[in-house]
Amino acid sequence: MAALTDVIDALETAYPPARAESWDAVGLVSGDPAQPVRKVLFAVDPVVVVVEEALEWGADLIVTHHPLYLRGTTTVAAGTPKGRVIRALIKNDIALYTAHTNADVANPGVSDALARAVGLTGDLVPLRPFPDDPGRGLGRIGELPSPMPLGDFAEQAAAGLPKTSWGIRVAGDPGRRVSRVAVSGGAGDSLLGTAAAAGVDVFLTADLRHHPASEFVEAGGPALIDAAHWATEWPWLDSAASMLASSGVTVETRVSATVTDAWTRGY
Numbered sequence: 001m002a003a004l005t006d007v008i009d010a011l012e013t014a015y016p017p018a019r020a021e022s023w024d025a026v027g028l029v030s031g032d033p034a035q036p037v038r039k040v041l042f043a044v045d046p047v048v049v050v051v052e053e054a055l056e057w058g059a060d061l062i063v064t065h066h067p068l069y070l071r072g073t074t075t076v077a078a079g080t081p082k083g084r085v086i087r088a089l090i091k092n093d094i095a096l097y098t099a100h101t102n103a104d105v106a107n108p109g110v111s112d113a114l115a116r117a118v119g120l121t122g123d124l125v126p127l128r129p130f131p132d133d134p135g136r137g138l139g140r141i142g143e144l145p146s147p148m149p150l151g152d153f154a155e156q157a158a159a160g161l162p163k164t165s166w167g168i169r170v171a172g173d174p175g176r177r178v179s180r181v182a183v184s185g186g187a188g189d190s191l192l193g194t195a196a197a198a199g200v201d202v203f204l205t206a207d208l209r210h211h212p213a214s215e216f217v218e219a220g221g222p223a224l225i226d227a228a229h230w231a232t233e234w235p236w237l238d239s240a241a242s243m244l245a246s247s248g249v250t251v252e253t254r255v256s257a258t259v260t261d262a263w264t265r266g267y
Protein backbone atom coordinates (compact mmCIF):
# COMPACT_ATOMS: atom_id res chain seq x y z
CA MET A 1 0.00 0.00 0.00
CA ALA A 2 1.23 3.51 -0.83
CA ALA A 3 2.39 5.83 1.92
CA LEU A 4 1.71 9.55 1.76
CA THR A 5 5.41 10.15 1.22
CA ASP A 6 5.29 8.06 -2.00
CA VAL A 7 2.41 10.17 -3.33
CA ILE A 8 4.27 13.35 -2.40
CA ASP A 9 7.37 12.12 -4.26
CA ALA A 10 5.31 11.59 -7.42
CA LEU A 11 3.63 14.99 -7.09
CA GLU A 12 6.90 16.79 -6.47
CA THR A 13 8.57 15.13 -9.45
CA ALA A 14 5.79 16.48 -11.67
CA TYR A 15 5.42 19.80 -9.84
CA PRO A 16 8.76 20.69 -8.25
CA PRO A 17 8.10 22.94 -5.21
CA ALA A 18 11.30 24.89 -5.95
CA ARG A 19 9.47 26.37 -8.96
CA ALA A 20 6.69 27.90 -6.83
CA GLU A 21 6.59 31.69 -6.48
CA SER A 22 8.34 33.05 -3.37
CA TRP A 23 5.02 34.32 -1.93
CA ASP A 24 3.29 30.96 -2.41
CA ALA A 25 2.66 28.19 0.14
CA VAL A 26 2.84 24.75 -1.49
CA GLY A 27 3.38 21.23 -0.21
CA LEU A 28 1.93 19.23 2.68
CA VAL A 29 -0.54 21.17 4.85
CA SER A 30 -1.81 18.36 7.07
CA GLY A 31 -1.10 14.66 7.43
CA ASP A 32 1.74 12.31 8.38
CA PRO A 33 4.12 11.37 5.55
CA ALA A 34 4.12 7.79 6.90
CA GLN A 35 0.34 7.36 6.81
CA PRO A 36 -1.16 4.96 4.26
CA VAL A 37 -3.01 6.46 1.29
CA ARG A 38 -5.58 4.53 -0.70
CA LYS A 39 -7.83 7.24 -2.12
CA VAL A 40 -6.80 10.67 -3.42
CA LEU A 41 -9.32 13.41 -4.20
CA PHE A 42 -8.23 16.25 -6.51
CA ALA A 43 -9.94 19.65 -6.17
CA VAL A 44 -9.24 23.31 -6.95
CA ASP A 45 -10.16 24.75 -3.54
CA PRO A 46 -9.61 23.47 0.02
CA VAL A 47 -13.08 24.46 1.22
CA VAL A 48 -15.65 22.79 3.47
CA VAL A 49 -17.72 21.24 0.66
CA VAL A 50 -14.60 19.57 -0.71
CA VAL A 51 -13.72 18.16 2.72
CA GLU A 52 -17.30 16.84 2.98
CA GLU A 53 -16.88 15.17 -0.40
CA ALA A 54 -13.59 13.63 0.78
CA LEU A 55 -15.28 12.30 3.92
CA GLU A 56 -18.17 10.82 1.98
CA TRP A 57 -15.87 9.09 -0.51
CA GLY A 58 -13.40 7.99 2.15
CA ALA A 59 -10.40 9.90 0.81
CA ASP A 60 -7.10 9.71 2.69
CA LEU A 61 -5.61 12.68 0.86
CA ILE A 62 -6.93 15.79 -0.85
CA VAL A 63 -4.68 17.45 -3.43
CA THR A 64 -5.76 21.01 -4.11
CA HIS A 65 -4.49 23.72 -6.44
CA HIS A 66 -5.15 26.61 -4.07
CA PRO A 67 -3.41 26.82 -0.68
CA LEU A 68 -5.50 26.68 2.49
CA TYR A 69 -3.15 29.06 4.28
CA LEU A 70 -1.26 31.64 2.26
CA ARG A 71 -0.66 34.10 5.08
CA GLY A 72 0.01 33.64 8.77
CA THR A 73 -2.79 32.75 11.14
CA THR A 74 -3.17 32.73 14.91
CA THR A 75 -6.10 30.32 15.16
CA VAL A 76 -7.42 27.03 13.85
CA ALA A 77 -10.61 27.36 15.92
CA ALA A 78 -13.83 25.91 14.48
CA GLY A 79 -15.33 29.40 14.53
CA THR A 80 -13.35 30.29 11.40
CA PRO A 81 -13.91 28.76 7.95
CA LYS A 82 -10.29 27.65 7.57
CA GLY A 83 -10.30 26.37 11.13
CA ARG A 84 -13.31 24.19 10.30
CA VAL A 85 -11.43 22.78 7.31
CA ILE A 86 -8.21 21.99 9.16
CA ARG A 87 -10.04 20.51 12.19
CA ALA A 88 -12.13 18.23 9.97
CA LEU A 89 -9.01 17.11 8.10
CA ILE A 90 -7.01 16.30 11.24
CA LYS A 91 -9.91 14.70 13.15
CA ASN A 92 -10.61 12.41 10.19
CA ASP A 93 -6.98 11.67 9.35
CA ILE A 94 -7.24 13.20 5.88
CA ALA A 95 -4.03 14.71 4.52
CA LEU A 96 -4.02 17.92 2.46
CA TYR A 97 -1.40 18.74 -0.14
CA THR A 98 -1.16 21.84 -2.36
CA ALA A 99 0.44 22.26 -5.80
CA HIS A 100 -0.19 25.88 -6.83
CA THR A 101 2.21 28.11 -8.78
CA ASN A 102 4.56 25.12 -9.16
CA ALA A 103 1.72 23.36 -11.03
CA ASP A 104 1.07 26.52 -13.09
CA VAL A 105 4.58 26.52 -14.54
CA ALA A 106 5.05 22.74 -14.85
CA ASN A 107 5.15 20.87 -18.15
CA PRO A 108 2.48 19.65 -18.43
CA GLY A 109 0.84 22.08 -16.05
CA VAL A 110 -2.38 23.99 -15.42
CA SER A 111 -2.34 25.95 -18.68
CA ASP A 112 -1.60 22.87 -20.82
CA ALA A 113 -4.77 21.26 -19.52
CA LEU A 114 -6.69 24.52 -20.10
CA ALA A 115 -5.34 24.79 -23.66
CA ARG A 116 -6.49 21.28 -24.52
CA ALA A 117 -9.90 21.86 -22.87
CA VAL A 118 -10.61 24.85 -25.13
CA GLY A 119 -9.52 23.00 -28.27
CA LEU A 120 -5.87 23.91 -28.94
CA THR A 121 -3.97 21.16 -30.73
CA GLY A 122 -0.33 20.53 -31.59
CA ASP A 123 2.62 21.84 -29.65
CA LEU A 124 2.11 24.23 -26.76
CA VAL A 125 4.82 26.65 -25.65
CA PRO A 126 4.90 28.78 -22.49
CA LEU A 127 3.63 32.33 -22.88
CA ARG A 128 6.27 33.47 -20.38
CA PRO A 129 9.01 30.79 -20.42
CA PHE A 130 11.62 30.46 -17.71
CA PRO A 131 14.91 31.83 -19.11
CA ASP A 132 16.73 28.79 -17.75
CA ASP A 133 14.09 26.26 -18.80
CA PRO A 134 12.09 27.43 -21.85
CA GLY A 135 9.83 24.36 -21.81
CA ARG A 136 8.28 25.54 -18.54
CA GLY A 137 6.73 28.80 -17.47
CA LEU A 138 3.45 30.69 -17.17
CA GLY A 139 0.61 30.38 -19.68
CA ARG A 140 0.66 28.53 -22.98
CA ILE A 141 0.43 29.49 -26.66
CA GLY A 142 -1.05 27.10 -29.19
CA GLU A 143 -2.97 26.95 -32.44
CA LEU A 144 -6.50 26.03 -33.34
CA PRO A 145 -6.70 23.26 -35.97
CA SER A 146 -8.07 25.90 -38.38
CA PRO A 147 -8.91 29.62 -38.09
CA MET A 148 -12.42 30.38 -36.83
CA PRO A 149 -14.45 33.46 -35.86
CA LEU A 150 -13.83 34.66 -32.31
CA GLY A 151 -17.49 34.04 -31.46
CA ASP A 152 -17.23 30.39 -32.52
CA PHE A 153 -14.04 29.94 -30.51
CA ALA A 154 -15.73 31.45 -27.48
CA GLU A 155 -18.58 28.96 -27.81
CA GLN A 156 -16.09 26.11 -28.18
CA ALA A 157 -14.15 27.31 -25.11
CA ALA A 158 -17.33 27.58 -23.05
CA ALA A 159 -18.35 24.06 -24.07
CA GLY A 160 -14.92 22.70 -23.18
CA LEU A 161 -14.84 24.18 -19.69
CA PRO A 162 -17.01 23.10 -16.76
CA LYS A 163 -20.17 25.12 -16.29
CA THR A 164 -20.18 28.03 -13.85
CA SER A 165 -22.81 30.66 -13.11
CA TRP A 166 -21.53 33.28 -15.55
CA GLY A 167 -19.80 31.24 -18.27
CA ILE A 168 -17.31 33.31 -20.23
CA ARG A 169 -17.12 36.92 -21.42
CA VAL A 170 -15.57 38.15 -24.65
CA ALA A 171 -13.96 41.48 -25.54
CA GLY A 172 -13.51 41.94 -29.28
CA ASP A 173 -15.32 41.61 -32.64
CA PRO A 174 -17.02 38.18 -32.64
CA GLY A 175 -16.36 37.93 -36.39
CA ARG A 176 -12.60 38.39 -36.02
CA ARG A 177 -10.67 35.32 -37.28
CA VAL A 178 -8.58 33.67 -34.60
CA SER A 179 -6.09 30.81 -34.83
CA ARG A 180 -3.16 31.58 -32.53
CA VAL A 181 -4.31 31.51 -28.93
CA ALA A 182 -2.71 32.24 -25.55
CA VAL A 183 -4.21 30.86 -22.36
CA SER A 184 -3.39 31.19 -18.70
CA GLY A 185 -5.23 29.38 -15.92
CA GLY A 186 -6.34 31.56 -13.02
CA ALA A 187 -5.83 35.32 -12.76
CA GLY A 188 -3.85 36.28 -15.89
CA ASP A 189 -3.90 40.09 -15.60
CA SER A 190 -0.12 40.23 -15.28
CA LEU A 191 0.33 38.47 -18.63
CA LEU A 192 -1.68 40.94 -20.76
CA GLY A 193 1.41 42.74 -22.04
CA THR A 194 3.19 39.47 -22.71
CA ALA A 195 0.19 38.16 -24.67
CA ALA A 196 0.08 41.35 -26.79
CA ALA A 197 3.81 41.09 -27.53
CA ALA A 198 3.44 37.41 -28.46
CA GLY A 199 1.26 38.30 -31.44
CA VAL A 200 -1.61 35.98 -30.56
CA ASP A 201 -5.15 36.54 -31.86
CA VAL A 202 -6.88 35.99 -28.53
CA PHE A 203 -5.88 35.64 -24.89
CA LEU A 204 -8.06 33.50 -22.60
CA THR A 205 -7.65 33.79 -18.85
CA ALA A 206 -9.66 34.70 -15.71
CA ASP A 207 -10.26 37.56 -13.29
CA LEU A 208 -9.70 40.34 -15.82
CA ARG A 209 -10.57 43.81 -14.55
CA HIS A 210 -12.29 46.61 -16.45
CA HIS A 211 -9.44 49.11 -16.87
CA PRO A 212 -6.64 46.75 -17.92
CA ALA A 213 -9.03 44.90 -20.27
CA SER A 214 -10.47 48.09 -21.75
CA GLU A 215 -7.05 49.64 -22.35
CA PHE A 216 -5.76 46.39 -23.84
CA VAL A 217 -8.60 46.17 -26.35
CA GLU A 218 -8.44 49.93 -27.14
CA ALA A 219 -4.76 49.50 -27.99
CA GLY A 220 -5.73 47.06 -30.76
CA GLY A 221 -4.27 44.01 -29.07
CA PRO A 222 -5.56 40.46 -29.16
CA ALA A 223 -9.19 39.78 -28.32
CA LEU A 224 -9.82 38.76 -24.72
CA ILE A 225 -11.82 35.95 -23.18
CA ASP A 226 -12.48 36.07 -19.45
CA ALA A 227 -13.58 32.77 -17.91
CA ALA A 228 -14.40 31.80 -14.32
CA HIS A 229 -11.22 31.34 -12.28
CA TRP A 230 -12.21 27.91 -10.98
CA ALA A 231 -13.18 26.71 -14.49
CA THR A 232 -9.79 27.61 -15.99
CA GLU A 233 -7.93 25.55 -13.38
CA TRP A 234 -10.29 22.62 -13.08
CA PRO A 235 -9.04 20.83 -16.26
CA TRP A 236 -5.64 20.42 -14.58
CA LEU A 237 -7.13 18.15 -11.91
CA ASP A 238 -7.68 15.36 -14.41
CA SER A 239 -4.15 15.80 -15.75
CA ALA A 240 -2.70 15.62 -12.23
CA ALA A 241 -4.83 12.59 -11.33
CA SER A 242 -3.72 10.80 -14.52
CA MET A 243 -0.10 11.65 -13.78
CA LEU A 244 -0.40 10.14 -10.30
CA ALA A 245 -2.22 7.06 -11.57
CA SER A 246 0.56 6.38 -14.10
CA SER A 247 3.43 7.19 -11.71
CA GLY A 248 3.61 3.70 -10.27
CA VAL A 249 2.01 4.71 -6.96
CA THR A 250 -0.98 2.47 -6.31
CA VAL A 251 -3.87 4.72 -5.31
CA GLU A 252 -7.42 5.31 -6.41
CA THR A 253 -8.00 8.83 -7.73
CA ARG A 254 -11.07 10.98 -8.14
CA VAL A 255 -11.56 14.51 -9.48
CA SER A 256 -14.05 16.65 -7.56
CA ALA A 257 -16.77 18.04 -9.82
CA THR A 258 -18.06 20.30 -7.05
CA VAL A 259 -18.12 23.87 -8.41
CA THR A 260 -16.24 26.03 -5.92
CA ASP A 261 -15.97 29.18 -8.04
CA ALA A 262 -16.66 32.22 -5.84
CA TRP A 263 -19.46 33.43 -8.15
CA THR A 264 -22.50 31.22 -7.70
CA ARG A 265 -25.22 33.01 -9.61
CA GLY A 266 -25.64 35.44 -12.48
CA TYR A 267 -28.69 37.61 -13.11
Ligand SMILES: [Zn+2]
Nearest residue numbers: 186187229233
Ligand atom coordinates in the same frame (compact mmCIF):
# COMPACT_ATOMS: atom_id res chain seq x y z
ZN1 LIG B 1 -6.14 29.95 -9.06
